[in-house]
Amino acid sequence: MLEFQQKYIDDAGELITRLESELINFENDRENETIIQELFRVMHTLKGTSAMFGFIRIEALTHLLEDIYDLIRNKHLTINQEILNLTFSGVDLLKLLLSERENLNEEQEHSFEHVFSLAQKYSTKKSTPISSIIKSDEIVNKNYLYRVIFKPDPGVLQRGIKPHTIIDELKSLGKYIYFEFVNPKVDNTDGITFNKYYEFFLAGDIGIDAITDVFMFFDESEYHIVGLTNSSETALTDFISNAICVGDKIEANDLKNQIEENLLITIKKLPDLIGRNIEKSQKQVLTDNTDDTIRVSAHKLDKLLNLVSELIIVHAQFENHSERIQDERLIKSVKDLSKISRSFRDEILTTRLIPIAFIATGMQRLVRDLAQKLGKEIELITEGLQTELDKNIINRIENPIMHIIRNCIDHGLETPEERINSDKSPIGVIRFIAFYSGASVFIQVQDDGRGINTNYIFEKAVSKGIIKYDSVLTNKQIYDLMFIPGFSTAAEITEVSGRGVGLDVVKKVITELHGEINVDSETGLGTSFTLKLPLTLSIVDALLVHVNEYKILVPTGNIQICKYLPSDFFGDKDLQYQFDKKCVPVKRLSSIFSAHEATGKEFEVLIIIAIYDKLFGILVDKIVNSLQAVIKPLGEMHNNQPYFVGASQLGDGSMAYILDTNFLLKI
Amino acid sequence: MDNIERYLSFTIDGRLFAFEAKSVLEVLINRPINPIPQSAEYVVGLINFRGEVVTVVDTSLKFGLKDYKIKEQRIIIVISLTLNNKQVKLACLCDNVLRMESINFSDIQQVPSFGTYYNPELLKGVFYINNDLYSIIDIEKIFTTNEVLIMLENK
Numbered sequence: 001m002l003e004f005q006q007k008y009i010d011d012a013g014e015l016i017t018r019l020e021s022e023l024i025n026f027e028n029d030r031e032n033e034t035i036i037q038e039l040f041r042v043m044h045t046l047k048g049t050s051a052m053f054g055f056i057r058i059e060a061l062t063h064l065l066e067d068i069y070d071l072i073r074n075k076h077l078t079i080n081q082e083i084l085n086l087t088f089s090g091v092d093l094l095k096l097l098l099s100e101r102e103n104l105n106e107e108q109e110h111s112f113e114h115v116f117s118l119a120q121k122y123s124t125k126k127s128t129p130i131s132s133i134i135k136s137d138e139i140v141n142k143n144y145l146y147r148v149i150f151k152p153d154p155g156v157l158q159r160g161i162k163p164h165t166i167i168d169e170l171k172s173l174g175k176y177i178y179f180e181f182v183n184p185k186v187d188n189t190d191g192i193t194f195n196k197y198y199e200f201f202l203a204g205d206i207g208i209d210a211i212t213d214v215f216m217f218f219d220e221s222e223y224h225i226v227g228l229t230n231s232s233e234t235a236l237t238d239f240i241s242n243a244i245c246v247g248d249k250i251e252a253n254d255l256k257n258q259i260e261e262n263l264l265i266t267i268k269k270l271p272d273l274i275g276r277n278i279e280k281s282q283k284q285v286l287t288d289n290t291d292d293t294i295r296v297s298a299h300k301l302d303k304l305l306n307l308v309s310e311l312i313i314v315h316a317q318f319e320n321h322s323e324r325i326q327d328e329r330l331i332k333s334v335k336d337l338s339k340i341s342r343s344f345r346d347e348i349l350t351t352r353l354i355p356i357a358f359i360a361t362g363m364q365r366l367v368r369d370l371a372q373k374l375g376k377e378i379e380l381i382t383e384g385l386q387t388e389l390d391k392n393i394i395n396r397i398e399n400p401i402m403h404i405i406r407n408c409i410d411h412g413l414e415t416p417e418e419r420i421n422s423d424k425s426p427i428g429v430i431r432f433i434a435f436y437s438g439a440s441v442f443i444q445v446q447d448d449g450r451g452i453n454t455n456y457i458f459e460k461a462v463s464k465g466i467i468k469y470d471s472v473l474t475n476k477q478i479y480d481l482m483f484i485p486g487f488s489t490a491a492e493i494t495e496v497s498g499r500g501v502g503l504d505v506v507k508k509v510i511t512e513l514h515g516e517i518n519v520d521s522e523t524g525l526g527t528s529f530t531l532k533l534p535l536t537l538s539i540v541d542a543l544l545v546h547v548n549e550y551k552i553l554v555p556t557g558n559i560q561i562c563k564y565l566p567s568d569f570f571g572d573k574d575l576q577y578q579f580d581k582k583c584v585p586v587k588r589l590s591s592i593f594s595a596h597e598a599t600g601k602e603f604e605v606l607i608i609i610a611i612y613d614k615l616f617g618i619l620v621d622k623i624v625n626s627l628q629a630v631i632k633p634l635g636e637m638h639n640n641q642p643y644f645v646g647a648s649q650l651g652d653g654s655m656a657y658i659l660d661t662n663f664l665l666k667i
Numbered sequence: 668m669d670n671i672e673r674y675l676s677f678t679i680d681g682r683l684f685a686f687e688a689k690s691v692l693e694v695l696i697n698r699p700i701n702p703i704p705q706s707a708e709y710v711v712g713l714i715n716f717r718g719e720v721v722t723v724v725d726t727s728l729k730f731g732l733k734d735y736k737i738k739e740q741r742i743i744i745v746i747s748l749t750l751n752n753k754q755v756k757l758a759c760l761c762d763n764v765l766r767m768e769s770i771n772f773s774d775i776q777q778v779p780s781f782g783t784y785y786n787p788e789l790l791k792g793v794f795y796i797n798n799d800l801y802s803i804i805d806i807e808k809i810f811t812t813n814e815v816l817i818m819l820e821n822k
Contacts, residue, residue, distance in 0.1 A: 635722055
């Protein structure tokens with residue numbers, strides 16, 4: 001039951017996002033009927049499925065919105081900004097209702113009521129709905145008559161689906177007659193087995209999509225839809241259409257006779273009312289619009305990844321053995337295996353990647369809302385939305401990116417008047433660019449606004465005590481001041497930019513992901529934020545080092561330099577090193593990791609690491625090589641230790657631990 | 668057959684213990700163990716088990732068999748348990764694995780609250796084979812708390 005509810009939540013979330021992105025399209029192209037149809041269709045589906053899973057408030061709100069867009073598409077209502085804004089607030093509420101499972105707090109409740117009553121106002125402007133007055137000849141001429149067989153699996157109730165809502169939904173599609181049958185073969189004395197099935201005849205201006213949508217939570221074997229054409233079965237369609245329009249009761253037997261008389265050929269193809277096998281040829285009708293993607297749980301992918309890296313390790317062992325045996329054929333086979341298993345791993349890794357377009361709707365919405373709120377005209381230009389990144393990374397960077405965009409719009413872009421005064425187009429441009437480079441993804445957010453005022457930043461940093469008034473800083477160093485915690489001030493917390501996250505938090509998230517962030521700015525021309533991110537969290541570039549008996553992987557992302565030093569260079573306590581005119585604290589890893597100290601070392605290696613703006617040094621015994629490591633979690637028992645983010649298996653089967661350099665901040 | 672449960676029996680320091688067979692995934696012999704710095708005392712290291720990183724615990728320390736440390740780290744029983752609502756795997760060192768025992772439910776006895784070395788809270792029960800007493804470890808209870816000594820202080 002819970003599992004199915006989760007599926008509903010996933011699906012509904014997708015539908016709402018879809019709704020939002022169509023809405024943004026619609027706002028820019030208000031005459032486009034395809035978009036209106038699409039909006040209507042998405043709302044309709046959302047309404048239906050929400051009802052089925054008992055999310056009645058989502059259903060009620062969607063219903064009102066659907067009514068409004070029904071009026072719009074039938075040209076009984078003209079779209080205006082007010083309705084659009086109402087719909088956007090409606091979409092926000094739907095998101096909220098979904099995430100809070102319909103339990104709103106008082107404030108949220110208030111805005112729900114507000115939007116709800118406003119929506120009611122619009123939806124009741126309805127004149128007599130024309131669609132309900134369908135004349136019989138219209139049906140026959142239009143020839144939209146469907147025969148729908150709905151035979152839910154006996155276990156349907158345990159899936160958390162109420163079949164009668166399907167019946168109600170089908171009824172709402174148009175004119176109908178339907179029959180309810182009881183399957184004598186199914187025993188329902190336990191009260192949870194469902195033993196009914198239904199045959200529907202639906203007439204009206206209905207697309208087959210609308211009917212299949214109703215069944216989105218059912219397996220294809222549980223329903224069957226056939227469009228009845230007008231050519232050879234006129235008598236039948238007439239008979240049914242008449243019955244539907246007059247509201248006659250038709251006896252099942254009468255109908256069956258009619259069908260048999262008129263539809264001898266078709267009926268052979270149709271599944272027997274009691275039979276359940278649907279022939280493949282007819283199934284095609286139903287599978288026409290299925291997407292060519294499937295939803296797989298991330299957990300399963302992780303397992304696959306585990307197995308593949310296992311394969312690579314076993315392969316490495318094979319390689320060792322085969323080199324010893326020196327059999328040419330064996331060596332060749334092992335080489336082939338190597339190619340296959342590596343490309344296998346690469347493929348599995350890409351399954352975790354999703355296009356950055358995932359957050360595009362949110363960006364568009366943000367730009368739209370801010371433009372309206374701040375009275376600025378803004379155009380959002382996106383490039384490289386198909387660039388793919390690990391889903392976990394995308395989830396983590398969504399808020400930081402929104403924050404950067406917010407900053408660009410709020411602080412960077414000028415008002416239209418200001419822009420005209422400085423000979424710019426009144427429409428400001430926000431550019432979002434994503435592209436690959438090596439194993440990294442670059443994301444740039446640019447604006448063509450006024451640029452960063454270095455004097456202002458400098459003065460503010462002085463007043464906050466972050467730097468001294470006589471410091472000499474390059475522009476880049478001044479930009480970096482913005483990422484220091486405590487830099488952003490109350491004066492700056494406008495309703496727009498001040499949402500609890502400052503640029504310091506942005507930097508923190510990016511660093512945690514082993515990424516980098518850089519700013520560049522040109523006065524009067526604009527500002528550009530560049531994020532460099534790894535493709536995936538499952539792999540990290542690292543240096544393999546030895547510390548006593550341990551093998552440690554140091555992620556290369558933040559390493560500044562490595563330096564061999566004689567082991568008597570440092571003393572035992574309070575180690576420090578002069579680097580870049582700064583005094584860098586140094587930790588000897590061996591004294592942190594083990595009580596005993598290996599003696600007789602001639603050299604040690606100093607590795608200088610940058611964390612946020614601070615530099616730290618670590619001392620290790622030796623550097624072995626650099627490699628790409630597949631990160632594996634250490635497991636529950638090691639959640640409390642601060643030193644490692646995970647482990648990685650090396651080619652020789654031994655294990656190395658991936659250093660979490662952030663621990664240096666804590667000691 | 669329904670009321671027969673299977674157990675894997677093993678020894679530590681000459682004492683007899685049993686895990687429920689349904690929790691046991693595999694018995695590994697001579698698997699190299701990778702030590703990990705800065706871990707709890709009873710954590711011996713990590714192994715790679717079916718592509719996952721699994722923690723090896725010194726069962727004798729975890730059970731609180733004081734003054735005894737498993738010397739030859741040869742035999743590892745990999746078990747599966749629920750920890751914080753997650754299915755996790757754990758590798759337990761022991762001296763020797765004996766055999767699978769099929770025990771009738773009715774032959775499982777309550778832990779005598781008096782006269783045993785062990786904390787009855789942490790055992791699922793005991794059974795006798797040829798007058799030898801086997802203690803059935805309650806895996807979830809022992810391994811979900813951080814420091815549990817199965818042996819009562821005053822033995």
